Amino acid sequence: MDSRKSVRNLAESLHSLLGIKANLTSNWIKSVCDIIKTLPSEKSVDMQPTNSDINDDDNEDDDDCSAISKIKDELTVLTNHINQLNIKRRQILNEFLDLKGNIRVFCRIRPITSGENCGHLRPVVASDSNKVVLKLMNSKSKSYNFDKVLHPGSSQDEVFTEVEPIIKSVLDGYNACIFAYGQTGTGKTFTMEGDEDTPGIVPRAMEALFKQAVDSNRAFLISFSMLEIYMGNLKDLLVPKPTKATYPMPPCLSIQTDPTGGVEIDNLVAIKVNDFNQALRLYRLGCRFRSTASTNSNLTSSRSHCMIRVAITCFNAPERRRETNKIWLVDLGGSERVLKTKAWGKRLNEGKAINLSLSALGDVISALQRKRHHIPYRNSKLTQVLKDSLGNDSKTIMLVHVSPKEEDLCETICSLNFATRVKGVHLGNDETIEAKEKKEVAMANLQQKMKHIEDEWLLARSDIEILNKKLENLTGTSTSSEEQMGAYHSSIEEPLTKSRIADITASPLSKLPRFMRPTICSRRKSGTRYQTSEGRDGTVLARRRRPTFHRAESVSFPVKHHSENNSDHSFSRSSCLAGLNMKDSTDDATEYSQDTTETGFKFNGLQEQERAPRNLISQKPGISHIQKNSSRQMNKINRVKFSKIDSWLHLQKSESTLSGCTQRKKRVLAVPIPEKKHKSTVESKADNFFDENVHDYAYAKQVVNHDEINDLATTGAVGKPISEAVMENPLKMLKDLFNEDSRSDVTSPLQTTGGETMVQKLQLSVGDILAGDNEYDTFSPQDGCFPSLEECEDGNRVNDMSTTKAPEGKILFPAKDQWAQ
Numbered sequence: 001m002d003s004r005k006s007v008r009n010l011a012e013s014l015h016s017l018l019g020i021k022a023n024l025t026s027n028w029i030k031s032v033c034d035i036i037k038t039l040p041s042e043k044s045v046d047m048q049p050t051n052s053d054i055n056d057d058d059n060e061d062d063d064d065c066s067a068i069s070k071i072k073d074e075l076t077v078l079t080n081h082i083n084q085l086n087i088k089r090r091q092i093l094n095e096f097l098d099l100k101g102n103i104r105v106f107c108r109i110r111p112i113t114s115g116e117n118c119g120h121l122r123p124v125v126a127s128d129s130n131k132v133v134l135k136l137m138n139s140k141s142k143s144y145n146f147d148k149v150l151h152p153g154s155s156q157d158e159v160f161t162e163v164e165p166i167i168k169s170v171l172d173g174y175n176a177c178i179f180a181y182g183q184t185g186t187g188k189t190f191t192m193e194g195d196e197d198t199p200g201i202v203p204r205a206m207e208a209l210f211k212q213a214v215d216s217n218r219a220f221l222i223s224f225s226m227l228e229i230y231m232g233n234l235k236d237l238l239v240p241k242p243t244k245a246t247y248p249m250p251p252c253l254s255i256q257t258d259p260t261g262g263v264e265i266d267n268l269v270a271i272k273v274n275d276f277n278q279a280l281r282l283y284r285l286g287c288r289f290r291s292t293a294s295t296n297s298n299l300t301s302s303r304s305h306c307m308i309r310v311a312i313t314c315f316n317a318p319e320r321r322r323e324t325n326k327i328w329l330v331d332l333g334g335s336e337r338v339l340k341t342k343a344w345g346k347r348l349n350e351g352k353a354i355n356l357s358l359s360a361l362g363d364v365i366s367a368l369q370r371k372r373h374h375i376p377y378r379n380s381k382l383t384q385v386l387k388d389s390l391g392n393d394s395k396t397i398m399l400v401h402v403s404p405k406e407e408d409l410c411e412t413i414c415s416l417n418f419a420t421r422v423k424g425v426h427l428g429n430d431e432t433i434e435a436k437e438k439k440e441v442a443m444a445n446l447q448q449k450m451k452h453i454e455d456e457w458l459l460a461r462s463d464i465e466i467l468n469k470k471l472e473n474l475t476g477t478s479t480s481s482e483e484q485m486g487a488y489h490s491s492i493e494e495p496l497t498k499s500r501i502a503d504i505t506a507s508p509l510s511k512l513p514r515f516m517r518p519t520i521c522s523r524r525k526s527g528t529r530y531q532t533s534e535g536r537d538g539t540v541l542a543r544r545r546r547p548t549f550h551r552a553e554s555v556s557f558p559v560k561h562h563s564e565n566n567s568d569h570s571f572s573r574s575s576c577l578a579g580l581n582m583k584d585s586t587d588d589a590t591e592y593s594q595d596t597t598e599t600g601f602k603f604n605g606l607q608e609q610e611r612a613p614r615n616l617i618s619q620k621p622g623i624s625h626i627q628k629n630s631s632r633q634m635n636k637i638n639r640v641k642f643s644k645i646d647s648w649l650h651l652q653k654s655e656s657t658l659s660g661c662t663q664r665k666k667r668v669l670a671v672p673i674p675e676k677k678h679k680s681t682v683e684s685k686a687d688n689f690f691d692e693n694v695h696d697y698a699y700a701k702q703v704v705n706h707d708e709i710n711d712l713a714t715t716g717a718v719g720k721p722i723s724e725a726v727m728e729n730p731l732k733m734l735k736d737l738f739n740e741d742s743r744s745d746v747t748s749p750l751q752t753t754g755g756e757t758m759v760q761k762l763q764l765s766v767g768d769i770l771a772g773d774n775e776y777d778t779f780s781p782q783d784g785c786f787p788s789l790e791e792c793e794d795g796n797r798v799n800d801m802s803t804t805k806a807p808e809g810k811i812l813f814p815a816k817d818q819w820a821q
């Protein structure tokens with residue numbers, strides 16, 4: 001208000017000054033100078049205001065400006081306060097978990113179902129909240145202590161309550177691992193996956209993770225991956241296996257360890273998920289491709305270790321332990337005694353592979369327990385993958401499952417002994433009662449403090465929400481509020497620079513010392529071509545692997561016996577042979593999965609929405625302005641590193657539809673050689689186009705077929721008619737196709753064109769594209785289309801390479817002209 005008066009005075013003064021020169025005295029000049037001094041420096045003042053300009057609106061504007069700056073100040077204070085609370089909460093939670101133990105062991109006792117209980121069954125396992133007692137012969141008993149014992153009647157809710165604190169520490173930047181261990185048929189899958197009415201730990205953990213991410217004051221980038229270790233080989237469960245020999249193999253997964261001990265899995269698909277529903281859809285997809293089979297002990301026995309990885313990235317969050325961390329949720333294969341399961345053939349091999357890796361897991365944990373210098377992580381793929389999530393500051397929960405039945409007593413004792421070994425890692429020698437009591441008091445205090453902090457946090461956050469609303473009302477739009485708030489958030493969120501993006505996208509391999517990187521020979525052997533290149537914008541692109549293919553008319557393999565196998569590695573070789581034997585007996589009928597259909601899960605209070613709100617994490621009211629800033633950074637990263645979930649699901653859906661993937665699908669070991677047929681006009685044209693323009697036959701077919709898919713432009717997947725876009729930049733077009741979010745009510749462009757063949761043939765390129773590399777490879781028949789012999793021996797691919805009608809011990813690969821059709 002004062003400044004307005006000054007302005008008015010100044011105007012009058014100048015007027016007089018100009019009109020009546022006689023008044024131009026030194027007093028006059030002095031008074032003008034005084035007026036100028038009182039003017040606010042940052043305001044641009046109209047030097048010739050009229051009285052009509054100075055009205056009530058100006059006064060209101062002034063009020064608004066000061067109110068906005070006041071709100072901004074308050075928001076700054078509250079945000080700092082919230083950040084401080086986050087830091088405190090993390091410290092307390094960490095202390096709490098340290099007291100509880102970084103490796104915690106729970107025991108869950110399976111109930112005896114009404115079908116099993118024919119009157120003569122008597123449970124031999126009794127329990128209280130921390131103790132399991134086994135009733136042995138001659139009225140002897142044996143007892144085991146655990147962090148928590150979940151009795152047969154315990155619900156999935158109770159189980160998850162015990163596990164939940166670990167989810168918080170995952171958001172705090174700690175690696176974590178939750179795994180279910182136990183005899184086959186004791187309920188590991190039930191605990192991890194759950195069923196329709198009672199979801200298990202995996203869906204609940206993902207739900208909790210997203211909820212806590214939304215509640216937190218940070219923007220998180222969350223990605224989902226799922227794999228299984230089957231017969232010692234890693235299989236990406238988000239990439240279904242091709243069902244025909246002519247289709248390209250998904251790239252091999254290989255475990256890489258960086259110099260800091262971090263583990264990364266090359267070629268494992270990581271899909272960015274914005275909310276719980278997206279993660280759940282991916283989880284269901286992965287479950288469909290799990291290897292299960294019927295055994296004497298379990299109708300749907302898991303024949304592999306199923307591993308779900310949720311990776312979390314959050315920048316500029318000093319209170320977090322590390323920028324990127326992960327949680328592994330593992331449903332281990334069931335330990336089994338061959339004598340009991342009477343398994344033979346393939347079931348026997350699967351059981352042996354599972355037992356071997358479980359014993360390797362035991363060895364690792366035992367070495368950690370004894371604080372050995374050498375921890376034998378390399379003895380199995382399972383322990384290699386979990387290396388950075390076991391021990392050190394990682395949080396681990398093991399849920400050991402036991403059966404209460406007398407006939408399972410031996411297995412129960414084995415499982416409980418194993419669990420006791422694991423438990424020893426953090427407890428060391430048995431605690432005295434006094435120490436235990438002291439610890440419990442300390443834990444109760446910490447819990448109380450944590451509760452206090454959480455209340456304070458909620459209060460601060462609701463204040464922020466109120467202030468944000470006020471700010472939006474004052475400024476009109478939320479965008480302007482974001483801009484205004486950007487200033488004070490710049491202290492928290494630094495912009496993502498090019499070098500930063502390069503850091504993120506660089507493969508872990510590039511960080512390895514020279515001697516640890518693969519040699520040319522080893523790359524050739526693993527069918528991988530690594531390349532480091534520079535993108536158009538100057539960023540360093542990730543090293544990539546491209547399968548090199550060799551044509552072969554016929555290849556023979558030496559036959560080896562399973563008895564030679566004594567490690568995971570040798571199992572992969574044996575699985576290789578199993579795959580090549582082209583045996584199609586019922587014994588080989590390992591199934592893809594417990595089917596989890598679209599209606600597979602129901603969640604209390606959590607109805608799945610078909611169109612989940614996008615970027616839910618950054619849409620939380622009240623903190624939107626904080627997160628928008630960093631969500632822009634995140635978007636940049638997403639474009640570089642992660643594929644889009646909708647495209648992925650859409651593709652996988654069409655993939656499974658086209659390949660006839662039905663519920664509880666059996667793995668087809670024998671793949672028929674494609675029949676010869678006459679080339680259609682489209683295919684002949686495609687050949688020409690392929691020769692002249694592009695190096696991807698499937699793509700050429702798409703281009704020639706573009707009339708059929710012209711309606712693609714109307715689907716919103718592309719912005720212009722496909723013919724134009726394709727001719728301009730065919731490969732970019734293909735990439736765009738998959739990077740655009742596809743709408744669920746729109747037919748996939750791939751479905752409408754080449755049908756099964758095209759979708760399948762494109763899989764490799766699409767996998768690469770969706771894996772997020774800026775540069776991608778095309779699948780070219782000119783390079784040949786089949787893995788080399790070395791690749792076959794390498795394990796992963798071999799299961800899929802079987803063909804029919806070949807002489808025993810030989811594989812007959814179709815010739816190029818057959819392939820092209």
Ligand SMILES: Nc1ncnc2c1ncn2[C@@H]1O[C@H](COP(=O)(O)OP(=O)(O)OP(=O)(O)O)[C@@H](O)[C@H]1O
Nearest residue numbers: 110111184185186187188189190298301302333334
């Ligand atoms: N706590 C439980 N409550 C109700 N049913 C259960 C429970 N635990 C297991 N079951 C049932 O027992 C059967 C076997 O369980 P599940 O398949 O989970 O065993 P598993 O340990 O995963 O076996 P495998 O190692 O062979 O895969 C399933 O039908 C499951 O529903």
